[in-house]
Amino acid sequence: MYNKAPIVRHKSTRIYVGKVPIGDGAPITVQSMTNTKTTDVQATVNQIYALEQAGVDIVRISVPSMDAAEAFKLIKKQVNVPLVADIHYDYRIALQVAKYGVDCLRINPGNIGNYERIKQVVHCARDHNIPIRIGINAGSLEKDIQKKYIEPKPEALFESAMRHIDYLNRLNFDQFKVSVKASDVLLTVKSYRLLAQAIDQPIHLGITESGSLRTGSVKSAIGLGILLTEGIGDTLRISLAADPVEEVKVGYDILKALRIRSRGINFIACPTCSRQEFDVIGTINELEKRLEDIMTPMNISIIGCVVNGLGEAMVATLGIAGGNKKSSFYEDGIRQKYRIDNQDIISQLETRIRAKAKILNNSNLIKIQKIQE
Structure with missing residues (x-):
């Protein structure tokens, strides 16, 4: 075999999504997200089974309504893989799925509401021992940051991330991971570099809305490959306009090519x-x-x-x-x-x-x- 040059990982603390460790030297996890209607319980469960077969470590599910939250309750009972609830706009949905055993809450603080609503979500997460992912996206930055920077820039994503990290720090909550995603590869890379220099929390990698199976795989391989070789990243998701199973395959292929994690x-x-x-x-x-x-x-x-x-x-x-x-x-x-x-x-x-x-x-x-x- 060829000699393996070890990649020095970015130092990070550890959190757990269900029983899956993230950060502090744990294996880099591969995530995906269902694209079924969450209210179609059987279709969503079947897709999760397919993702498990492909080797997914963690699955994210969009929960856009209270009806979807009730469906999430039924889905959770039928699967073993840890589930992350993707919450936008209505903070009350986060409070509801926490009661149903969600393993992690993914929120975009830019659209979840004011500080008091974020505070309620954090207190709920603490009470149920649930970690949070702060998900910053170039396409949904806060209005004041959009006005300040005019267009998405690394500094804009970084400022948004640090603002919401500060919210959690003020609430003495440290069980969180952070992502700063954009569809532009170089913008994403520069944003993550700024983030990695500033925090010790686990970092979730991804090129958001990267495109079709072919173009999205190429963008993800370039962007995530750069970051991973620099030791940045504790967990990843390949965002493709394709079957989510392909996201898992591409994720493992990237890790395999870098000799970080082998499967298959x-x-x-x-x-x-x-x-x-x-x-x-x-x-x-x-x-x-x-x-x-x-x-x-x-x-x-x-x-x-x-x-x-x-x-x-x-x-x-x-x-x-x-x-x-x-x-x-x-x-x-x-x-x-x-x-x-x-x-x-x-x-x-x-x-x-x-x-x-x-x-x-x-x-x-x-x-x-x-x-x-």
């Missing part, structure tokens, strides 16, 4: 050229679909020829280097005596990858048992 298979594949000895693109696309259920961290190298195939295979868990009719197969960097028939490459690779995952899982279980003993 990391496929290494060449872009292909006329040297390829088998259909690399078709192979990688089919294997990704077939092997979505494997959560064991593995590096799988699929290269269509020997130019780079041998080198990549030697540093992968399993690797294949394309050859005429049959391709060389490597396991843990060692070339195996047998070769894989190019005509049946997908099914053969799937079989061998699943077998390797089983071996690695059993090995990890033995290690855990020894630690517990």
Whole structure:
């Protein structure tokens, strides 16, 4: 394996969303948000189940009305993953879902109301041992800040965040995390840099309203990638106009690419050229679909020829280097005596990858048992 240069994380305090730790060196969590009507309880529960299957750590649900709050009560009873209630405008909804066991309250103080209303929400959160996320968005800054800065600027998002952090500090409430999101990548990055220099609370990362699956993934990878390599961020959400399950996948892909957190298979594949000895693109696309259920961290190298195939295979868990009719197969960097028939490459690779995952899982279980003993 390549040498891993550790990323020095921004120092932060720790809070818990349900039983999930955030901050103070805890694994960076991957969040998503349902896009069903919250009042459609079954559809929302089904989507949460799908997100859990994809590996989500925390799920946020929009609760725009009292009817949605009542639906939230029913949803909460049917799922295990921690739930964050997204509250805008009506502070009374926050008070209601707190009674129903919400694991975290996400509020945008710019539209939640005056200081007295914020005070009520904070007191309620303290009484129920619920953390808060202060969510600052470039598109919903307070009117006086909008007037002062004319347009969204890093200093504007930072000023809004510090104003509401001050509210919570004055109320002696420290169980909170903060986000300063914008749809513009560079604006977001600069805003988070200012925030990280000023606070010790956990930081929630995201590029808000980033766009479609393709463009949103690119924006998020660039913006969050910059911040994560600078050690900024304790939890993240990829905001896509797409199936929320894709948000989870992209989130893990970003963490995996930075070697921060691994879950599932990391496929290494060449872009292909006329040297390829088998259909690399078709192979990688089919294997990704077939092997979505494997959560064991593995590096799988699929290269269509020997130019780079041998080198990549030697540093992968399993690797294949394309050859005429049959391709060389490597396991843990060692070339195996047998070769894989190019005509049946997908099914053969799937079989061998699943077998390797089983071996690695059993090995990890033995290690855990020894630690517990």
